[in-house]
Amino acid sequence: MQSGLPHLQSIFTTDCVIFGFKEGELKVLLIERNEYPFKGWWALPGFFVEHNETIDDAVKRILYEHTGLRGIFMEQLYTFGDLKRHPQGRIITVAYYALLRLDDLKSQPEPVTDYARQAVWHPLNDLPELAFDHRHIIDKSIMKVRRKISYSPIAFELLPEKFTLTQLQQLYEAIWGRKLDKRNFRKKMLNYNILKELPEFQRGVSYRAARLYKLDKRKYAKVFQNELTFSKD
Amino acid sequence: MQSGLPHLQSIFTTDCVIFGFKEGELKVLLIERNEYPFKGWWALPGFFVEHNETIDDAVKRILYEHTGLRGIFMEQLYTFGDLKRHPQGRIITVAYYALLRLDDLKSQPEPVTDYARQAVWHPLNDLPELAFDHRHIIDKSIMKVRRKISYSPIAFELLPEKFTLTQLQQLYEAIWGRKLDKRNFRKKMLNYNILKELPEFQRGVSYRAARLYKLDKRKYAKVFQNELTFSKD
DNA sequence: ATTTAATAGTGTAACAAATACACACTATAT
DNA sequence: ATATAGTGTGTATTTGTTACACTATTAAAT
Numbered sequence: 001m002q003s004g005l006p007h008l009q010s011i012f013t014t015d016c017v018i019f020g021f022k023e024g025e026l027k028v029l030l031i032e033r034n035e036y037p038f039k040g041w042w043a044l045p046g047f048f049v050e051h052n053e054t055i056d057d058a059v060k061r062i063l064y065e066h067t068g069l070r071g072i073f074m075e076q077l078y079t080f081g082d083l084k085r086h087p088q089g090r091i092i093t094v095a096y097y098a099l100l101r102l103d104d105l106k107s108q109p110e111p112v113t114d115y116a117r118q119a120v121w122h123p124l125n126d127l128p129e130l131a132f133d134h135r136h137i138i139d140k141s142i143m144k145v146r147r148k149i150s151y152s153p154i155a156f157e158l159l160p161e162k163f164t165l166t167q168l169q170q171l172y173e174a175i176w177g178r179k180l181d182k183r184n185f186r187k188k189m190l191n192y193n194i195l196k197e198l199p200e201f202q203r204g205v206s207y208r209a210a211r212l213y214k215l216d217k218r219k220y221a222k223v224f225q226n227e228l229t230f231s232k233d
Numbered sequence: 234m235q236s237g238l239p240h241l242q243s244i245f246t247t248d249c250v251i252f253g254f255k256e257g258e259l260k261v262l263l264i265e266r267n268e269y270p271f272k273g274w275w276a277l278p279g280f281f282v283e284h285n286e287t288i289d290d291a292v293k294r295i296l297y298e299h300t301g302l303r304g305i306f307m308e309q310l311y312t313f314g315d316l317k318r319h320p321q322g323r324i325i326t327v328a329y330y331a332l333l334r335l336d337d338l339k340s341q342p343e344p345v346t347d348y349a350r351q352a353v354w355h356p357l358n359d360l361p362e363l364a365f366d367h368r369h370i371i372d373k374s375i376m377k378v379r380r381k382i383s384y385s386p387i388a389f390e391l392l393p394e395k396f397t398l399t400q401l402q403q404l405y406e407a408i409w410g411r412k413l414d415k416r417n418f419r420k421k422m423l424n425y426n427i428l429k430e431l432p433e434f435q436r437g438v439s440y441r442a443a444r445l446y447k448l449d450k451r452k453y454a455k456v457f458q459n460e461l462t463f464s465k466d
Numbered sequence: 467a468t469t470t471a472a473t474a475g476t477g478t479a480a481c482a483a484a485t486a487c488a489c490a491c492t493a494t495a496t
Numbered sequence: 497a498t499a500t501a502g503t504g505t506g507t508a509t510t511t512g513t514t515a516c517a518c519t520a521t522t523a524a525a526t
Binding site: 467468469470471472473474475476477478479480481482483484485486487488489490491492493494495496 | 497500505511522
Binding site: 164165166182183186187204205206207208209210211 | 500501502503504505506
């Protein structure tokens, strides 16, 4: 509690693991810190929770500052309170993760605050060394997402509204880190009856036009109780 | 932040949902508050987190004060930070749940602290009205436990070291709130190969002695990835 | 001694879900 | 014309899930 940290509102912070999906890869938004401690290091976007806002609101604020978007899917992950996680004393952080359609972004993220020098998307599989215990927080997030996509349709939060089954499969493969069988994936995914087949096609990277689908939100809830698994590899 | 709450260490608290299992019922340990606000109301055991302890340590302290036991299974549940959850201002609470073998208790729990007038086990299905948002916290805990027993062997934390398959099944039934098929339950549970058959039997409530089992801790981990489900009813 | 009541313990057949697996079709680039 | 990259499709096998009913044992009551 030295060094000019504001007092009443500085006891705890939030940090947010923002996931995006592009080019078949999962990405995480990191900021380059412009403040001590860890000045110049990469870190998760996060900030002190103000005294008159809920934690959720603080996270929404951080998300908006970094992406310019509202209404992003987010969920509380875990609260970290190790005595040594912050060099300036025991600062508790409530960590969240958020899932973002990268296509919705108008431009590269620009940090609105001055605590960050820049904000950059990093591939999840090639992260730089991170400040504080942020690496640990990211690891815990990805494990949660990995589990959660098998029983709830959160994966769709990472895709554009209209998507091909191939894109959806690539997303699952990226999150789980293993290849899935195309025929089994499609069979199972379509069987859940939560996808609406659109009359449109998309050329994309492929040489052949692929059918577009979108999530049928009315049928969303059904899957929430089931478990999804896919196989081969 | 009025009325004499300590400052630096009073910004957030922990509350702990302590589950126990006895007489075929899930129970929750509640205290009767002896302090304002909500003096005389039933509430979850909980307290301010001291400035030099981790959140986990604070919960362990609370568990020990109320049960006299150490090494109890516990896990962080969620952090609640609504502006209106506490009448004296925004006090954040990190909620935990704990699973306890009631047989390990030497005696009825006696509150060691003076913020509680008494501590009493309440059946989960017949709870009194609770202080703060504690009812909400309990609801969220039971949902987590319900989910978690299907992919991890936490249920055993609620049973004595040696138990019969009937006891184990009753526990699952209590947590899920529905009857399970005896033959299917046994078949599946034994197939997981995480139970060690003991050469001992126990009479218990039954008229016929029943085989005792214990958890085989070496094989524990295997189940952690699978999902368990049982059927009929 | 016999009966009653409570509980332990056991197997199989039908069905559903998960898995492994390979080729033809189309558009594009050269 | 041909090579390339990606879409889309069906079946047989194995595995897991479900429904279902009786006998054996013992304590307690008569």
